Amino acid sequence: MRRTNVFVVILLLFLSCIATVDAEELVTKEDLYAELGTKGYKFQKSLPKKGQILIVGKIGLFPALNRDFLASTIFKADRAASIITAVVVNGAMECFTEFEDFFFILVNIDGGKKGKKIEYIELGETLVIPFGCMDAHFGLPLNVKFRVPEGAQCVYIGSFYYKRDGYLYTITSVDVVDEYEAAVRALEERFGKGQTLVRVPLQALKE
Amino acid sequence: MRRLIILSTIVLFLSSGCQTWGHLDMEHLGTPADSVLVFGSFLLPYGKSEIKYGNGIEFRLTQLNPEKKPGYFTPVRARNSFTIQPQEPGAYLKLTYYLYSYVDYYYTFVGIQVPTAIDFQVPTVPGLYYTGSYILKEGKKIQLDSTVMSELESLQDILLIYANTEWEHVILARIKELTDAKN
Numbered sequence: 001m002r003r004t005n006v007f008v009v010i011l012l013l014f015l016s017c018i019a020t021v022d023a024e025e026l027v028t029k030e031d032l033y034a035e036l037g038t039k040g041y042k043f044q045k046s047l048p049k050k051g052q053i054l055i056v057g058k059i060g061l062f063p064a065l066n067r068d069f070l071a072s073t074i075f076k077a078d079r080a081a082s083i084i085t086a087v088v089v090n091g092a093m094e095c096f097t098e099f100e101d102f103f104f105i106l107v108n109i110d111g112g113k114k115g116k117k118i119e120y121i122e123l124g125e126t127l128v129i130p131f132g133c134m135d136a137h138f139g140l141p142l143n144v145k146f147r148v149p150e151g152a153q154c155v156y157i158g159s160f161y162y163k164r165d166g167y168l169y170t171i172t173s174v175d176v177v178d179e180y181e182a183a184v185r186a187l188e189e190r191f192g193k194g195q196t197l198v199r200v201p202l203q204a205l206k207e
Numbered sequence: 208m209r210r211l212i213i214l215s216t217i218v219l220f221l222s223s224g225c226q227t228w229g230h231l232d233m234e235h236l237g238t239p240a241d242s243v244l245v246f247g248s249f250l251l252p253y254g255k256s257e258i259k260y261g262n263g264i265e266f267r268l269t270q271l272n273p274e275k276k277p278g279y280f281t282p283v284r285a286r287n288s289f290t291i292q293p294q295e296p297g298a299y300l301k302l303t304y305y306l307y308s309y310v311d312y313y314y315t316f317v318g319i320q321v322p323t324a325i326d327f328q329v330p331t332v333p334g335l336y337y338t339g340s341y342i343l344k345e346g347k348k349i350q351l352d353s354t355v356m357s358e359l360e361s362l363q364d365i366l367l368i369y370a371n372t373e374w375e376h377v378i379l380a381r382i383k384e385l386t387d388a389k390n
Contacts, residue, residue: 073269134318
């Protein structure tokens with residue numbers, strides 16, 4: 001009987017641990033942000049190796065992000081954290097990169113030993129995550145794809161300028177602008193002189 | 208057996224203390240002349256029943272009108288209703304995060320762009336503002352459902368929080384108004 005009692009108490013303790021979720025602790029876990037790449041994220045600093053390609057582009061917003069206001073109104077905003085974009089590449093959200101500046105996304109195009117070499121790269125939904133805080137995130141529809149040019153290491157997809165409206169950052173239009181010369185300068189500034197940047201024509205991604 | 212009951216009670220008591228609801232800054236509560244007192248209800252699918260230990264909803268509203276005072280608010284619970292720090296008239300409150308826990312838990316970062324049923328423009332005139340009754344429906348979507356809780360019931364709930372403040376007489380006046388209309 002005594003053993004049964006002990007067992008029931010242990011069971012109750014176990015159940016109570018499962019049932020009570022300390023939500024505050026749950027959402028502020030550093031690993032959550034680390035997983036999202038919003039804190040301490042190191043932007044791409046090395047050139048692509050064999051079987052890789054570097055995508056260069058830019059995402060801008062007009063009117064610009066209201067940084068001061070957002071930093072002061074959002075839950076646990078870290079002003080020191082970068083504002084980054086998370087880009088869905090070929091169906092997997094894996095690329096975190098700069099916002100409102102030229103970005104550099106490294107993608108593996110070598111399918112591995114058994115895989116097929118990737119011919120097309122799809123850039124899908126894009127999330128902007130200000131100050132390492134998911135409470136403030138919003139989306140920008142990129143939704144384009146392009147064919148990987150043979151032998152190219154660095155490709156330029158264009159500069160995407162989004163117009164927004166209202167408090168909710170509702171996107172009303174997007175202009176794709178060719179800023180190739182500026183992109184080359186940004187590329188050389190990051191990776192050194194003598195880089196070749198290839199323009200790629202874009203196709204709309206069917207949703 | 209008695210020991211078992213005592214231990215179980217302690218376990219349940221400790222567990223019930225883990226709800227994460229906000230609290231009001233009573234020193235800067237605003238007045239009925241310069242602020243808007245926001246209230247409503249937000250319940251789990253099993254409706255009116257009291258939220259039991261270990262179960263709960265937590266949500267965060269963020270003020271997004273850049274011309275108004277910035278801030279985020281975790282609602283304060285009063286029975287089945289909630290209220291938040293009285294707001295500056297004209298503020299815009301947006302649901303940016305919510306958590307629903309019932310043994311297991313589920314949480315969503317809604318962000319600032321995706322509209323939800325719980326987002327609202329705070330009236331530009333000071334006074335009371337009833338958001339309505341929200342319920343987390345199946346499929347984890349938040350919906351307004353006026354059949355779950357009435358404004359009168361929510362007022363009676365939040366009176367527990369605003370008793371002995373400048374808001375008490377405003378709440379009582381509205382309760383009387385609604386009761387008279389009912390009769």
